[in-house]
Amino acid sequence: MSSMLASFLTLAAILFTIGCYGVLTKRSAVIVLLSIELMLNAVNLNLIAFSKYGIIPSLKGQVFSLFTIAVAAAEAAVGVAILIALYRKRGTANVDEYHELQS
Amino acid sequence: MPDLDLDLILNGQTIAYFMLAICAxxxxxxxxxxxxVVHMVVSLALVFLSLAGIYLLLEAEFVAFVQVLVYAGAISILMIFGIMMTRHDRQEEHMVKRARSFAALIGCGALFAVLFLAIRGTAFIxxxxxxxxxxxxxxxxxxxxxxxxIPxxxxxxxxxxxxxxxxxxxxSDHEEGSSSLPKEETPVAKSAPLVPDRKGEEEFQ
Incomplete structure (x- = not known):
């Protein structure tokens, strides 16, 4: 059974790594936000896997993942709003063109 | 270890797990x-749906349905709206520096290697x-x-x-850049006098 936990954690690690790669390399800000959502999903998978296969299995992991989902929804809404405001100001949605702070 | 592998193969739950994991x-x-960009959002919706299936495997039914509703429904649609309200030229036009992408690949590979070794090295109870x-x-x-x-x-x-x-x-930009609003209103204001003129013409006729 513990091998099941290891395989779930490995899947979560793969998804987290792919999301991290997307955040680091993609140009479109929408895709960067989506990659962040993918990373949050990997974390959720970890929480739920530990809520079943952890040392003390209980529903608390699922409750925590519900909280994470709600916070991620708020984050996505604010992120898209910031993206649209930035797009109106700058006329582009590419993250590598937002470089005001670069001297 | 061999009996563990046999258990892994023979279990029906693991077959479903592997199919869903491959989908994800x-x-x-x-x-x-x-x-x-839109194809990316749709393929990520596939990831969200297969993760919901994996949550079902992990006996988290409510979280699975919330996942389908919130992620595969709301967040995908929100991102599609975000795509439609911004203009996207060609996504991968090889403008991304090769070196940066390669460095990101190496960093993420190293991160995954560390995570994988840590997972493999842990004896789970x-x-x-x-x-x-x-x-x-x-x-x-x-x-x-x-x-x-309280949370x-x-x-x-x-x-x-x-x-x-x-x-x-x-x-905020809508109120701030209020130059766009009068532009829309001025044709109305200009067209407003036109209507009485036409009426006046009709009255004259």
């Missing part, structure tokens, strides 16, 4: 490798099986309203603040 990983890799799936929603609701009621209420405040903030952020 394929969707994630397609998300990375597609060139059009077998827990006693608990029926998490029976009355799942009822028990989650009881937990939310007894033990975790739950704080979360409602957070959601309200976030959505009001999102509306203000997306609207």
């Amino acid at each position: 990983i394929v969707g994630a890799i397609l998300m990375i490798s597609f060139t059009k 077998d827990p006693e099986a608990q029926p998490l799936a029976e009355n799942n929603t009822l028990r989650i609701g009881e937990l939310l309203f007894t033990e975790h009621v 739950f209420e704080l979360l409602s405040v957070l959601l309200t603040v976030a959505f009001i903030g999102a509306i203000v952020l997306a609207k």
Whole structure:
């Protein structure tokens, strides 16, 4: 059974790594936000896997993942709003063109 | 170890797990490798749906349905709206520096190697099986309203603040750059006198 936990954690690690790669390399800000959502999903998978296969299995992991989902929804809404405001100001949605702070 | 592998192969749950995991990983890799933005969102919706299936395998029914509703429904649609309200030229026009992408690949590979070695090196203790799936929603609701009621209420405040903030952020340019509003209103103001003129013409005729 513990091998099941290891395989779930490995899947979560793969998804987290792919999301991290997307955040680091993609140009479109929408895709960067989506990659962040993918990373949050990997974390959720970890929480739920530990809520079943952890040392003390209980529903608390699922409750925590519900909280994470709600916070991620708020984050996505604010992120898209910031993206649209930035797009109106700058006329582009590419993250590598937002470089005001670069001297 | 060999009997563990046999157990892995023979279990029907693991077959479902492997199919869903392959769907998730394929969707994630397609998300990375597609060139059009809308295709990326759709392939990520595939990842969200297969993760919901995996949550079902892990006896988390309520979280699975919330995943389908919130992620595969709301967030995908929100991102599609975000794509439609911004203009996207060709996504991967090889403008991304090769060196940066290669460095990111190496960094993420190293991160995955560390995570994988840590997972493989840990001896997980077998827990006693608990029926998490029976009355799942009822028990989650009881937990939310007894033990975790303060985070739950704080979360409602957070959601309200976030959505009001999102509306203000997306609207602020509309009020600020009010030059766009009079432009829309001025044709109306110009056309408004036209209507009495026509009426006057009709009256004259």
